[in-house]
Amino acid sequence: MKKKNGQLLQGNEAVVEGALYAGCSFYAGYPITPSTEIAEVLSVKLPERGGTFIQMEDEIASIGACLGASLAGAKSMTATSGPGFSLMQELIGYGVISEIPMVLVNVMRFGPSTGLPTSPSQGDVMQARWGTHGDHPIIVLTADSVPETFEMTVKAFNFSEKYRIPVILLLDEVVGHMREKITIPAEGEVKVVDRLKPEMPPEWYAPYADTNTGVPPMAAFGDGYRHHVTGLVHDAQGFPTAKPEEVVSGMDRLFSKISRGFSEVCITEELYCDDAKTIILSYGAAARSARDAVETMRADGEKVGLIKLKTLWPFPKAALEKYEKSVENIIVAEMNRGQIYREVWRVARGRWQVGKALAPYGNMLTPDMILDVARKVTK
Amino acid sequence: MTTPNRIILDKYLRHNKKFPHIWCPGCGIGIVLAALLRAIDRTGWTKDEIVLVSGIGCSSRAPVYVDFNTLHTAHGRALPFATGIKAARPPLKVIVFTGDGDCAAIGGNHLIHACRRNIDITTVVVNNYIYGMTGGQQSPTTPEGMKATTATRGVIDQPFHIAELAASAGATFAARSTTYHAKELESFILKGLEHKGFSLVEAISQAPVCFGRRNGMGDPVEMVKREKELAIPISKTAGMTFEEKKDKIVTGIIEEREAQEWTDLYAGVKKTAGEE
Incomplete structure (x- = not known):
C-alpha cells in the first residue's frame, strides 16, 4: 500500500483501511446504522484484493460466517451496532472458548432496543465485557479519532491473531461518522501479527494444548491438520470433556493466556x-x-x-x-x-x-x- | 463395488476419540452417518479436504466421531459457519450434518438463505420429528396430533416438509429418503455431494426413546418398518392431494437443477473488481 498524505476519511472508512492493512480477507455483515459504511466500502475493496465480502441474513449469521472463515485461515471481521451486537453475543462466547481470532466492530448508538439510532452513546461498554454468557476473558479496544481508529483496528487484528480470541472494537457514532485527516502508514511501518501455525507433524498436533505463551498454534481447515472444534469444554485434542482436571486446565489457560499479555494489551495515553x-x-x-x-x-x-x-x-x-x-x-x-x-x-x-x-x-x-x-x- | 461398512468405519471413524457415542439404542442417526460415510468414500475425496459442520442436538454430535476437519458449532448456526468456510476457502468440501430442530427451527432462517445463495454445501438433515437431546419436545417437523413432552395432548402446529422447503427456497438439489432405504439414502447423499450448488438430503429417521415410545410406535425395528410402509416414491404422487400425501413419506429427488453457484459467481466478482 502506498503512503498517502492527508486523506480525509470517516472513522468507519478508517476501520476499513486498518482492516485491510492488517490483512483482513473476509467480511460478513448485516446493514445497521451507524456502522453500514464499513460493509459498503469493504464490499468494493475486498474483492479487488482477492478477499471475500458476503452480506448475511442477520448478525448471528454474520459472526458465524466470520468464525467459519477464520477457521479456514482467513483474517475476518464483522461490524454492527447495538441491536446487532446483542444478536452476536452468543457466538462471541463460541469464539472465546474455541479460540478463534476475529474482529468485531461495534459502532455504538444510543439504546436500549432501537433507541436513538444516529445518536452517540457509550452504553455498550459492559455488554462488550459481559454480554455473552459464562465467565470469559475478552479484549475490547476503542478509539477517539479517525487516525486512532486505524491504529486500533490494526491492533484489534493483531491481538486477535496473537491471543486467538475475538477482539471487540467499540467505536462511538461520532467517531465512526466524523471526517478527519489521516495518513495511512506505508506497508511495514506498523507491525502486523499473523496467527502461529503448527510446524509439528499432523499426528502430533493438539489444537488446544498448553504452550509457553498459553496460546496453541492454529491450523486452518484444509491444511492437513484434521482436528475437532467445539463450543463444549474440550481437552487438548479438542474433544468434549467433563473431566474435572481437564476442565480446570482448559478454562484456566483460556484466562491466563490473556492475563499474561496484560502489559501489552492494556493501552492508555x-x-x-x-x-x-x-x-x-x-x-x-x-x-x-x-x-x-x-x-x-x-x-x-x-x-x-x-x-x-x-x-x-x-x-x-x-x-x-x-x-x-x-x-x-x-x-x-x-x-x-x-x-x-x-x-x-x-x-x-x-x-x-x-x-x-x-x-x-x-x-x-x-x-x-x-x-x-x-x-x-x-x- | 460397494465397500463393506466395516471397512468404511475403520477408515473414517476417529480411533483416538473415546467411544461409545451418545445416541440411544435403536436410534437412526448412526444409519444416516454410515450412509454419509459410504457416499463420501465413493466421491474419492480426501479426508483433509472435507469439513463436516454441525449445530447442536443429537445429530450434531456426529462430527466428533469422524476423521475429517470437524466443527461442532452453536444451536442452529452450522450453515453460517459452513458458509464462511466455503466462501473463504472454496476448494474445501463442506458438508453440514444437522437435525430437524437445529436446521428448521432455530436455524430455519439460515437454511432458507443458504438455499437462496446456492452455495456449494451439502446439508444432510436427520429428521426424527423430535428434540432428542433435551428429552422429546415437539420440533417443527413433528406431525400434527403426535405427542411430545411439550405437546402431551398432541401437536397442533403444522409441520415443515424440509426438502420441499429447501427446494422452494432455491436449493438446486433436494431429496428425501429414510433409514429403511439406507442404500437409496446413500445414493441421494452421493448425488448431493457431487452436485454443484446447495444440496439438501432429508433423512427420515427413528427416535425410539424420545419419540416412538410416547407415540406407541413400538421398538426400533417396528419404527423402521413403518418408514417402509409410509414411504411413497415421488413418481407415484402425481395427482395426489395435499391431504392424501400428508401422512406419507414422499421419497425421491424433489429438486435437481443446474444454476450458477455462489463461490463461482464471487470468483467472477473478484476478477471484475481486480481488473477495474
Missing part, C-alpha cells in the same frame, strides 16, 4: 499526569472533550491530568495504580450512566475520590460538562 492531583479518565469521543477540559484547567494553573483508555477490557488498572500516592481525585468522563465509573470505583478501593461527568441521553459529552464537575472537585 496520559497527559499532564506526573504532577496531577486530579485525573480525568475518559475514552472514545468523550476523551476529546476531556482533553479540552484538561487543557483549559491547566491554562488556569490547575494540576489536572488526563488518562485516555484505548483498551477498555481487560481494564487497564495499572495505569491508575501508578498514581496511587500522588493523585487525590479521579473523574470518569463517559457517555452513559457510569459503566466505567463503577469499574474505576471498584479499582479505587478508597484510594481516590471517584467522580463522574456523564452524558447519558444520546448527547455528546462537552468540555463544559466535564469542567463543571472537575472545577467543583479542584476548588
Whole structure:
C-alpha cells in the first residue's frame, strides 16, 4: 500500500483501511446504522484484493460466517451496532472458548432496543465485557479519532491473531461518522501479527494444548491438520470433556493466556499526569472533550491530568495504580450512566475520590460538562 | 463395488476419540452417518479436504466421531459457519450434518438463505420429528396430533416438509429418503455431494426413546418398518392431494437443477473488481 498524505476519511472508512492493512480477507455483515459504511466500502475493496465480502441474513449469521472463515485461515471481521451486537453475543462466547481470532466492530448508538439510532452513546461498554454468557476473558479496544481508529483496528487484528480470541472494537457514532485527516502508514511501518501455525507433524498436533505463551498454534481447515472444534469444554485434542482436571486446565489457560499479555494489551495515553492531583479518565469521543477540559484547567494553573483508555477490557488498572500516592481525585468522563465509573470505583478501593461527568441521553459529552464537575472537585 | 461398512468405519471413524457415542439404542442417526460415510468414500475425496459442520442436538454430535476437519458449532448456526468456510476457502468440501430442530427451527432462517445463495454445501438433515437431546419436545417437523413432552395432548402446529422447503427456497438439489432405504439414502447423499450448488438430503429417521415410545410406535425395528410402509416414491404422487400425501413419506429427488453457484459467481466478482 502506498503512503498517502492527508486523506480525509470517516472513522468507519478508517476501520476499513486498518482492516485491510492488517490483512483482513473476509467480511460478513448485516446493514445497521451507524456502522453500514464499513460493509459498503469493504464490499468494493475486498474483492479487488482477492478477499471475500458476503452480506448475511442477520448478525448471528454474520459472526458465524466470520468464525467459519477464520477457521479456514482467513483474517475476518464483522461490524454492527447495538441491536446487532446483542444478536452476536452468543457466538462471541463460541469464539472465546474455541479460540478463534476475529474482529468485531461495534459502532455504538444510543439504546436500549432501537433507541436513538444516529445518536452517540457509550452504553455498550459492559455488554462488550459481559454480554455473552459464562465467565470469559475478552479484549475490547476503542478509539477517539479517525487516525486512532486505524491504529486500533490494526491492533484489534493483531491481538486477535496473537491471543486467538475475538477482539471487540467499540467505536462511538461520532467517531465512526466524523471526517478527519489521516495518513495511512506505508506497508511495514506498523507491525502486523499473523496467527502461529503448527510446524509439528499432523499426528502430533493438539489444537488446544498448553504452550509457553498459553496460546496453541492454529491450523486452518484444509491444511492437513484434521482436528475437532467445539463450543463444549474440550481437552487438548479438542474433544468434549467433563473431566474435572481437564476442565480446570482448559478454562484456566483460556484466562491466563490473556492475563499474561496484560502489559501489552492494556493501552492508555496520559497527559499532564506526573504532577496531577486530579485525573480525568475518559475514552472514545468523550476523551476529546476531556482533553479540552484538561487543557483549559491547566491554562488556569490547575494540576489536572488526563488518562485516555484505548483498551477498555481487560481494564487497564495499572495505569491508575501508578498514581496511587500522588493523585487525590479521579473523574470518569463517559457517555452513559457510569459503566466505567463503577469499574474505576471498584479499582479505587478508597484510594481516590471517584467522580463522574456523564452524558447519558444520546448527547455528546462537552468540555463544559466535564469542567463543571472537575472545577467543583479542584476548588 | 460397494465397500463393506466395516471397512468404511475403520477408515473414517476417529480411533483416538473415546467411544461409545451418545445416541440411544435403536436410534437412526448412526444409519444416516454410515450412509454419509459410504457416499463420501465413493466421491474419492480426501479426508483433509472435507469439513463436516454441525449445530447442536443429537445429530450434531456426529462430527466428533469422524476423521475429517470437524466443527461442532452453536444451536442452529452450522450453515453460517459452513458458509464462511466455503466462501473463504472454496476448494474445501463442506458438508453440514444437522437435525430437524437445529436446521428448521432455530436455524430455519439460515437454511432458507443458504438455499437462496446456492452455495456449494451439502446439508444432510436427520429428521426424527423430535428434540432428542433435551428429552422429546415437539420440533417443527413433528406431525400434527403426535405427542411430545411439550405437546402431551398432541401437536397442533403444522409441520415443515424440509426438502420441499429447501427446494422452494432455491436449493438446486433436494431429496428425501429414510433409514429403511439406507442404500437409496446413500445414493441421494452421493448425488448431493457431487452436485454443484446447495444440496439438501432429508433423512427420515427413528427416535425410539424420545419419540416412538410416547407415540406407541413400538421398538426400533417396528419404527423402521413403518418408514417402509409410509414411504411413497415421488413418481407415484402425481395427482395426489395435499391431504392424501400428508401422512406419507414422499421419497425421491424433489429438486435437481443446474444454476450458477455462489463461490463461482464471487470468483467472477473478484476478477471484475481486480481488473477495474
